[in-house]
Amino acid sequence: MKLPPGVSSADFNAALAAFRRIVGDEWVFTSEEDVMLYRDAYSPMKFQEDELLASAAVAPSSTEEVQAVVRIANQYKIPIYPISTGKNLGYGGSAPTLSGSVVLDLKRMNRIIEVDEKNAFALVEPGVSYFDLYRYLKDNKIKLWIDCPDPGWGSVLGNAIDRGGGYTMPQYRNHFDAHCGMEVVLPSGELLRTGMGAIPGAKTWQQYKTGCGPWVDGIFSQANYGVVTKMGFWMMPEPEGYLRGVVSAHRYEDLAPLIEALNYLENACIMTGFPDIASPLLGYPPIGQVQLFNEGAKAFAFDDEHKGLLAGATLGYSPALEAYGRKNNLAYWELWLTFYGPLEVVDAQWRAAQRIVSSKVDSARYRVHERLSLPIDPARAHEYHEPELGVPSLRVFSIGARSPFNPTPSAGHMWFSPIIPRTGEAIIEANRVFGAAAKELDMPLFRTFTLPACFWERAFIFILATPVTDDPDVNRRYVDGFKKLIEIGGEHGWGEYRTAPVFQKTVMDVYSFNDHALGRFHETLKDAIDPNGIIAPGRYDIWPKRLRNGG
Amino acid sequence: MTVDGLERRTLLKAAAAAPLLAIAASTQPSADGNPETSAFVFDTRFPVAREIASMSDAELHPIEGDVTALWYDCLFHRWNADSAYVVAGITTVTSLFALEQMALLQGRRVVSRAAVKASPDTLFHWRIARSTKFAGAAP
Numbered sequence: 001m002k003l004p005p006g007v008s009s010a011d012f013n014a015a016l017a018a019f020r021r022i023v024g025d026e027w028v029f030t031s032e033e034d035v036m037l038y039r040d041a042y043s044p045m046k047f048q049e050d051e052l053l054a055s056a057a058v059a060p061s062s063t064e065e066v067q068a069v070v071r072i073a074n075q076y077k078i079p080i081y082p083i084s085t086g087k088n089l090g091y092g093g094s095a096p097t098l099s100g101s102v103v104l105d106l107k108r109m110n111r112i113i114e115v116d117e118k119n120a121f122a123l124v125e126p127g128v129s130y131f132d133l134y135r136y137l138k139d140n141k142i143k144l145w146i147d148c149p150d151p152g153w154g155s156v157l158g159n160a161i162d163r164g165g166g167y168t169m170p171q172y173r174n175h176f177d178a179h180c181g182m183e184v185v186l187p188s189g190e191l192l193r194t195g196m197g198a199i200p201g202a203k204t205w206q207q208y209k210t211g212c213g214p215w216v217d218g219i220f221s222q223a224n225y226g227v228v229t230k231m232g233f234w235m236m237p238e239p240e241g242y243l244r245g246v247v248s249a250h251r252y253e254d255l256a257p258l259i260e261a262l263n264y265l266e267n268a269c270i271m272t273g274f275p276d277i278a279s280p281l282l283g284y285p286p287i288g289q290v291q292l293f294n295e296g297a298k299a300f301a302f303d304d305e306h307k308g309l310l311a312g313a314t315l316g317y318s319p320a321l322e323a324y325g326r327k328n329n330l331a332y333w334e335l336w337l338t339f340y341g342p343l344e345v346v347d348a349q350w351r352a353a354q355r356i357v358s359s360k361v362d363s364a365r366y367r368v369h370e371r372l373s374l375p376i377d378p379a380r381a382h383e384y385h386e387p388e389l390g391v392p393s394l395r396v397f398s399i400g401a402r403s404p405f406n407p408t409p410s411a412g413h414m415w416f417s418p419i420i421p422r423t424g425e426a427i428i429e430a431n432r433v434f435g436a437a438a439k440e441l442d443m444p445l446f447r448t449f450t451l452p453a454c455f456w457e458r459a460f461i462f463i464l465a466t467p468v469t470d471d472p473d474v475n476r477r478y479v480d481g482f483k484k485l486i487e488i489g490g491e492h493g494w495g496e497y498r499t500a501p502v503f504q505k506t507v508m509d510v511y512s513f514n515d516h517a518l519g520r521f522h523e524t525l526k527d528a529i530d531p532n533g534i535i536a537p538g539r540y541d542i543w544p545k546r547l548r549n550g551g
Numbered sequence: 552m553t554v555d556g557l558e559r560r561t562l563l564k565a566a567a568a569a570p571l572l573a574i575a576a577s578t579q580p581s582a583d584g585n586p587e588t589s590a591f592v593f594d595t596r597f598p599v600a601r602e603i604a605s606m607s608d609a610e611l612h613p614i615e616g617d618v619t620a621l622w623y624d625c626l627f628h629r630w631n632a633d634s635a636y637v638v639a640g641i642t643t644v645t646s647l648f649a650l651e652q653m654a655l656l657q658g659r660r661v662v663s664r665a666a667v668k669a670s671p672d673t674l675f676h677w678r679i680a681r682s683t684k685f686a687g688a689a690p
Contacts, residue, residue, distance in 0.1 A: 037655060041648070085656060107656060129656070131623065153652055382620075397649040398616030 001030065001055050004079050004100035005547065012055070015076040019058045019102075022068045027108070029057040038086065038103045040093035042412030044468045044475035044502065052095045052501055054081065057103040063185065063229045069104065070227065071189040073534045077546075080104045081536050082227045084126035084158025087151075090415040090465070091162065092500035097538035098547070104227065107155075113230065114206075117142045121180060121206040123232045126157045130392040138378075143238040145390030147172040152392025157231040161221045163498055165455035167274045167288060167387040169340060170266065172236045174456055176221050181205040183230035184220055187530035192226065206232035222498065223522075224536035225529045239340035242273075242389065244370040245350045248331035249361050252317045255333055256424030257360040262335055263422055265353050266457060272349070273338025274388055275454040281325040282316050282449045286336045288385040290396075315431050316449030336369070338388065343373060412468035414503075416445065416482060418494040419459045420452060427452060430462045430494070437488050441481035461497060479503075486510060501538070508541035523548070588678070589629070592621065592640030592650070599669045600641045603676075609639065618646050622653050630657040637680040643672050654679045 003012050020028045029035055038054045045051040058080075060066045073080045079101040086094030086105070096103060110127030115136065122133065122144075130148035133156055137144055146152075147166035149159055160175040172178050181195040192198075194217050197205040209215070219225050249258055258277075265271040276286035283302065302310070306328075309321040325332055337353055339346035354366050370384065378391070386393040420426045431449055438445045445464045452460035466482055469475055483506045486496060490510030499507045511518050522542045526533065533544020543549075592612045593604035604611055612621050629636045640647070651661050664677040 037660065041652075087652060131627075135623075151649070153649075153656075382617075386619075392619075393617075394619040394622065394649045394653070395617040397618070397645040 001032070001035070002053060002100045003055055004077075004098070004102070007076065007078060007100075011076045012078065015072055015078045015102075016056060018072040018075075019069055022065055022072070023058055023060050027059040027061070029059075030055075035103075038083075038094045038096075038105070040089075040095035040500070042089050042093060042414065042468050043095060044412075044414060044479050045472075046468075046475075048472055048476075052092075052097065052099050054096050054103045055100045057105050059105040059108050061108040063109075063183065063191065066104070066106070066109075066185045066227055066229055067189045067191060070185055070187060070534070073102070074187065074189065074532050077532050077534065078102055079534055079537045081539075082106060082126075084155030085129050085153070087129075087154035088158065088162055090413050090500070091498055092502075095501070097501040097504065097536055101537070106227075106229075109229065112136050115140070115142055115144065115235075116206070117144055119207060120144055120235045120237055121232055122156075122235055123181075123206055123230060124156050125230060126155055126228065128156050129153060130156055130159075134390075134392050145172075145236040145238055146392065147175070147178065147236060147390065148387050148392045149175075150385075150387045151394045151396050152387065153394060156233065157228060160231060160233070161228055163221055167385070168236055168390060169272050170457045172234065173274065175233075176218075178234050179217070179231050180207065180209045180234055181230075181232040182217055182220060182228050184226040184228050186226045187532070187535050194220075206234075219525065222540050224539040224542055225525060226535065236340075236390065238390070239342075239374055241341060241343035241346050241374055242370065242372045243339045243343070243346040243350055243368065244273075244388075245337050245339075245353065246367050246369050247335040247337065247354075247357050247361075248365045248367070249333045250322070250326050250331055250363065252322055252332055254361045254364070255427065258333055258335055258357070258364075259422060259424040259427070261357040261360045262337075262454075263458075265337065265356060270349055270352055270356070271337045272340050275338070276336035277451045277454065278334040278336060279316070279332060279449065279451060280334065281321065281330040281332050282310065283447065284449065284451050286334070287453050288336065288388055310448045313448055315428055315435070331365075343371070346371075411470050413465035414468060414478075414482060414500055415463060415498070416466050416485060417461050417463040417497055417499070418486075418489045419456075419497050420462045420494050422458060422460050426460070427462075429492075433488060433492055434462070434464075434485060437485055438481070441484055443478060443481040443485070456497075462494070504539070505541045587637065588639045589633075589636045590626075590638045592618075592638060592642060592646075594642045594646060594674070597641075597669050597672070597674060599667065600674060603641055607639075612640075614642065614646065616643060616646055618642075618649050618653075622650065626650075626653070627657070630654070630659060634658075634681050637678065639676070639678045641667065641674050641676040644675050647675050647677050650679065 016028055035054050035056060038057055043051055058069055060069055079098050081096035081101040082104040083094045085107050106126035108127055109125040111125045112128055112133060113123040115122045130146055130152040134146050147168045149164050149166055160179050163176045165175060166173040181197045184192045186192055195211040196202045196208050198211055220228055262275055266275060274288060276288050278284055278286040309324050312318055313321050339349045357364050381389050381391045420430050445466060452462045455461055466478055479502060482503060486506045495510045496507045508519055526542050527545055530544060533546055537544050537547050588609045590612055591604055591607040591609040592614060593600040595601055595613045596615055614621055654660060659679050659681055662678050662680045664675050667674045667676055
C-alpha cells in the first residue's frame, strides 16, 4: 500500500481506525484486491511505477458521515479523493490525482431525495446514476426526461461537476448549467448550501439558481474545494414529439455557411435538440449515430476509387473527391438537426430551418430521418440513439467488437477535447493544425478529416479519442504526444474543456493569461478554504501549499 | 449445433487451455468458492459462444454486444434480490467491461476471466460473483 505523502504509518492507521468507527468496518477498504477496483481502467500508465493509485477507500452513507470523515482527514492530513460512481472513464476514472490518497467513495449515497414533476426538477445524492434516475421516473410514471451522456452509467451529480454533456436540449445537455443548488461539505467539515438553499427552510432551492450575492457553485466543479453531497437539477418535460431532419450539401465550401446557419438556428431556439455534423463523403458519421453505423446496417463500405481519393485529399478536399461525391450522391456535409415538442411545432420549426439554411446554402437538400410521436414503446428506443430520447444506454460498448468502422479496438482511450470556435473556418484550421501535429508525433488520431461535436452552445469540442494500448512504451509516447497537442492547441488559443489527471497540469498551464493569474487565484482559494490540503490535492493542478512545486 | 472446422478447433483449444466448459456447464460450486452459475451470457455473433452456451445448464442470456437490456431488465433485479446470484459468460471484452462496471455498483466483481481466441474478436469467458468483501457495494 502506498501511503499518502508526508503521512506516517501510525497516523494513517489511526485515521483508518477512525474512518471505521464512522462508517463501519465493512466500508473501509484497504486490501489490494479492493483498492485496485479504484484504478483508472483506461490509465495509460497501467502497471507502471507512476500509475495513480489510491491507498485505501472509505464509503460513507450520509452527509453526516462525510463530514465526520473529512474532519478526521483534516486531523491527520490525509488526502481524500471524492468520487460519485467513479465512471469518469477517458477522463481519469476513479483514480486519485495524487497517489496514496484515500478514495472517498460516495456511491452508497444513492438517494433520490425529491423529484418535482410540476416544476421539473430533481434533488439527488452523488451515488444516483442516470440509470437510477431513469428507473425512478419510469417506476413512478413521472413525465420528465433525464439528459444523460453515452454511456449512461455515471452519476448525475458527478458528471455535472465534471462538466459533462448529453444529447437533448441545450439547457439540459450542459449538465453543470442544468444544476440548481448544491450542498457541500467543506474541508473543515462544515456544511454549506448554495443559492436559495442558504435560506433556512428555503422554498425555491431547486427553482432559482443564484440566490443573492456571489454565486459560488462554479468553484466546486472540476475543483477540490469541497465534497458535493446533494445537487439539484432542472429536468426536461417529456416532449410530445421528436423530429430529426438532415441537411445535405455537396460542396466543400458549403461547410462555413452551414455552420453559420446551424448557429443561428440554435441561438434563436428554432432548433431545440442536439445538432450533429457528418460527412458521408469523408466517412464521418454523426456522433449520435456511431453505434448504429458500427452495428453494421449503415457501415461505410468504400470502393477503391473512393479510398484513393480520400487518401489523396488535403484537409478533406480535392476537386476529384468533390466530383466523386456529386456523381455518387454522397454529401460532403450533413447537418443533423433535432427538434422536440408538439409535432405541429416541430414540423413548423423544420420548415423554418430549411428556409433559413437555403438562404445560406442554396443547393442544400433536406430529408426527414425520424419523426416520432412520443412517448414511444421503450423496447423501440433501441432503434434510435437512446440518449436523444432520454434513455440511458450501455450500447456504446458494443463498439468494441471489430467492424468496418472500428477495425482495431483499443484497451481504452484518453479524450483529447479542445474547445474551438463554432465556425467552418475553425474546423478546417483545427484539422490543419492538429492533423499536422499528430502526423509529426505519430499519433493515430485522425482519419481524412475530423468533425467536431456540438455538446455545447456557442463552441465546438474538437473531440478525439487517443487510444490506450497494452504496450507501456506506446502509451508513454501517446501521453507525451497528447501533452504536445495540448500545448499546440494553447498556442492557437484553444484549450481543453476537461481532462484526465495525467494531463491536468499541462492543460491548466495553457490557461496562463497574465502570468497564470487564474491558477494563482485557484491556489489562493485553496489555501483559504482547505489549508491542510486534504480534498483531492492536485485536481486540475490546484495544489495545497504543502504539496506545491513538488513539495 | 454445427460449427465450422476453425471454430471447432478454437473451441477444443479453449477447452484444453482453461476450465471453460466447466464454467459454462457446471451447476456445481466452482473452484473460486462461489456458488453455482445462475445465468450464462453469450454473444450470439460468435459461433464459439453459441456452442459453449448450448452446453450450459444455467439460464441463458443471449446478447449481441449490447448488455443494456440484460443488466437493466434482469441482472439489476437479480443482483439486488439474491446475493448468491452468479453470472458467467463468454463475450467481447467491451461487453464484459460494461457488465463489470455495473456489477461494481451492486457489490459484485469479476472473479475470473480468461481470453479465448475467436474471429474476428478475442472473446473472454468470465464469472461475476459476490466476494467476501466488496468495495463500493450498494447498501
